[in-house]
Amino acid sequence: MKTKTLKKNKVNVVTLGCSKNIFDSEVMMAQLKANEYDVVHESDDGDASVVIINTCGFIDNAKQESIDTILHWADAKGQGLVDKVYVTGCLSERYKPDLEKEIPDVDSYFGTRELPQLLKTLKADYKAELVGERLLTTPTHYAYFKIAEGCDRPCSFCAIPLMRGKHRSTPIEELVERAKGLAAKGVKELILIAQDLTYYGLDLYKKRELAKLLDALADVEGIEWIRLHYAFPSGFPMDVLDVMRERENVCLYLDIPLQHASTRMLKAMRRGITREKTTELIKDIRERVPGIAIRTTLISGYPGESEEDHAEMLEWVQEIRFDRLGVFPYSHEENTHAYNFEDDVPDDVKQARAEEIMEVQSSISHEINQTKIGKTFKVLIDRIEGTDYYGRTEADSPEVDNEVIIPKTSGYARVGDFADVKIVDADPYDLYGEFV
Numbered sequence: 310m311k312t313k314t315l316k317k318n319k320v321n322v323v324t325l326g327c328s329k330n331i332f333d334s335e336v337m338m339a340q341l342k343a344n345e346y347d348v349v350h351e352s353d354d355g356d357a358s359v360v361i362i363n364t365c366g367f368i369d370n371a372k373q374e375s376i377d378t379i380l381h382w383a384d385a386k387g388q389g390l391v392d393k394v395y396v397t398g399c400l401s402e403r404y405k406p407d408l409e410k411e412i413p414d415v416d417s418y419f420g421t422r423e424l425p426q427l428l429k430t431l432k433a434d435y436k437a438e439l440v441g442e443r444l445l446t447t448p449t450h451y452a453y454f455k456i457a458e459g460c461d462r463p464c465s466f467c468a469i470p471l472m473r474g475k476h477r478s479t480p481i482e483e484l485v486e487r488a489k490g491l492a493a494k495g496v497k498e499l500i501l502i503a504q505d506l507t508y509y510g511l512d513l514y515k516k517r518e519l520a521k522l523l524d525a526l527a528d529v530e531g532i533e534w535i536r537l538h539y540a541f542p543s544g545f546p547m548d549v550l551d552v553m554r555e556r557e558n559v560c561l562y563l564d565i566p567l568q569h570a571s572t573r574m575l576k577a578m579r580r581g582i583t584r585e586k587t588t589e590l591i592k593d594i595r596e597r598v599p600g601i602a603i604r605t606t607l608i609s610g611y612p613g614e615s616e617e618d619h620a621e622m623l624e625w626v627q628e629i630r631f632d633r634l635g636v637f638p639y640s641h642e643e644n645t646h647a648y649n650f651e652d653d654v655p656d657d658v659k660q661a662r663a664e665e666i667m668e669v670q671s672s673i674s675h676e677i678n679q680t681k682i683g684k685t686f687k688v689l690i691d692r693i694e695g696t697d698y699y700g701r702t703e704a705d706s707p708e709v710d711n712e713v714i715i716p717k718t719s720g721y722a723r724v725g726d727f728a729d730v731k732i733v734d735a736d737p738y739d740l741y742g743e744f745v
Contacts, residue, residue, distance in 0.1 A: 315392060319347040320431070321357035323382070324446070325375050326365025328453040328502050328538070330398060334363045335443035337397075337424060342444060344433035350446045358392040359431065360385075364400035366472055368640035375400045376412075383414040395419065397427055399472040421473055442490070448691060450725035451498035451534075451707065452491050456484055456522065460504035462541060464568075465579045465646035466608065466639065469504050476505065478513045485525050492531030497725065498689065499532055500706060505541045507549070520548040527556040533727065534689070536706055538564040542590055543581035550597040560703045561598055564633075566606040570625035571618040574611055579646065584625065591629055602704035604633035607666060610659025611639045612650035619662050626669050632677060633710050634670045636663040671737045678711070678735035685745055688713050688730040690722045698722055700730070702740070713740045720744030 320341055324334040334350065341348040349357065360382045364375035375398075382394045393416045401408060402420035409418055419427045425435035445452055459474040460467075488499060503509065510518030526535055535558055537549075542565055553559045569575050572583040582590075595601060607622065626634065638659035641652040654662075688700040691707065698715040705711045713730055715722075722728045722744065730742035 315358040316347060316356050317358050317392075318345070319349065319357040320359045320361060321352045321391075322348060322350050322361050322363065323378060324351065324363045325378060326363075326367065326371055326399065328500065329455060329504075330363050330365060331446060332443070332453045332455045332502065333398070333421070333424075335446055337361070337363070337427070338444035338446075339439055339442040340424065340428055340436060341431070341433060343436050343439055343442075344428070344431075346431070346433065348444065350444075355390065359395070360391050360393070361395045361397060361427070364396060364398035366398070366400035366403045367468065368637065368642070370640075372400055379408070379412055379415060383412055386414055395427060395430065397421070397423065402472045403468065445494075445496075447707070448724060449495050450689065450691075451500060452496045453502050454484075454488070454491075454499040455479075455502050456506065457503035457509055461508065462505060463579045463646070465577065466568075466611065466642065468642045468645055471644055473504060476508050476512055478509050478511070478518075480513060481518065481522050481525055484522060485529065488526050488529045488532060492529055495725065497532065497727075498534040498536065499526065500536045500538060501526075502538045505539065506537055507540045507545055517544075517546040519546055520552045523549060523552045523559055524556065527552070527558050533558050534560050534703065536560045536562050538706065540565040542567055542587055545590060545594075547593070547597070550594060553601070554598050561601045562604070562704055562706070563594065563601060564604040564706065568606070568608050569611065569618075570607075570622040571614075574614060574618050577613060577647075577650075578608075578611060584621075588625075588629065602632040604635075604706070604710065605631050606635045606637060608637050608639050609662040609666060610654035610656075612641075612647055612653055614639075614654055614662075619665075623666060623669055626666060627673070630673050630677070631670070632704060633674075634666075635709065636666045638663050674711075675735075675737040678737065678740060681732045681740060682735055683732065685729050685731045686713070686742075688715075688728050688742070690724055690726050690728060692724055693717075700728070711738055711740055713742050715742050715744060 322334050322338055324330050338348045362378055365371040379396055385391050386394050395417050396415050397419040401418045405418045428435050457478045459476045460470050461476045570584050686702045688702055690698050690700040692699050696717050700713045729745040731745050732740050732742045734741040
């Protein structure tokens with residue numbers, strides 16, 4: 310039963326999945342606002358007549374969360390709590406016919422490249438002049454900054470090319486203008502994202518131009534931090550490291566998903582690199598950029614992964630000592646190359662191996678964080694909760710990395726401020742400090 314009058318011109322956008330989906334939702338919201346819609350993000354008010362769900366279809370857990378969310382809003386529609394429910398994003402791109410059959414109460418499904426069609430359904434015009442305009446859903450001092458779409462890599466386990474298509478770089482000039490627009494709105498940190506940052510430019514300029522792009526973005530007045538996410542190890546453009554070292558506002562931070570340590574597994578995953586070359590690359594990066602924080606992600610339980618492969622990964626994690634690390638249990642995805650193999654590692658073993666890797670990483674993180682006690686860092690204040698400020702150092706990305714927790718009693722700052730903070734204590738995944 311309805312408890313509120315629904316606002317016919319109000320749209321609630323619900324975003325699931327990764328930072329690339331957040332970016333897409335922000336672009337969609339800007340288009341809706343330009344068409345005089347009242348648009349909100351993940352609102353609890355319950356007075357929007359239209360809900361648009363931007364789904365994730367990457368791995369099993371993400372797909373299930375997307376399906377549960379669609380069912381929730383389809384049920385809300387059935388109860389008269391919303392008038393229309395639309396679904397877009399990766400799950401919809403990948404499984405549209407199945408979803409239309411299984412959840413017919415949704416008014417319409419759209420793929421990842423069908424924003425104009427979605428807008429047309431809402432009697433809104435796609436405004437080409439607004440390309441790059443966004444309504445930020447993040448705190449206003451940082452923004453995810455997508456520099457390319459799609460992926461040309463042949464990784465055996467990954468369904469992203471099925472959902473996002475081939476790699477398409479956005480021209481440098483266009484990205485610089487977008488960065489200037491964000492800086493004018495108070496954004497201080499750009500978090501560069503793409504399915505593969507290091508492939509940037511090959512389609513447009515016939516060579517890798519991430520370094521050139523970084524240099525151009527570093528010139529944008531008001532941008533104090535530029536952070537790199539999702540670099541690919543094979544063919545890594547080493548000139549990026551020169552820019553990182555030379556430009557103060559390019560963070561000494563690199564997110565480089567490596568997926569495994571065993572050369573046998575890397576070959577099966579079609580990663581185009583060996584353990585030896587990966588180790589050499591990490592060593593070279595650290596030598597060229599002293600003090601760099603390296604984040605990686607790994608996969609446990611890939612088809613055919615033996616106890617020996619897992620033991621090799623554990624030993625390698627201890628050897629490399631990553632600053633930040635996450636692990637995903639393998640997800641057997643339809644229409645990927647790996648789907649041809651038997652998913653022969655039981656789920657409980659996948660999970661146990663992931664937890665074992667994270668135990669090793671927890672000890673490494675604790676040891677690294679202990680060395681920071683007594684040192685002072687530049688910290689960006691993200692939010693205030695209760696009696697504390699929560700911020701991040703240059704070595705930390707939002708949502709996934711360490712936070713610096715500072716009691717209000719130690720001084721004053723505003724959200725979005727940079728402050729010098731002395732670290733007084735640390736645990737494996739958080740730092741505790743006081744304003745200097």
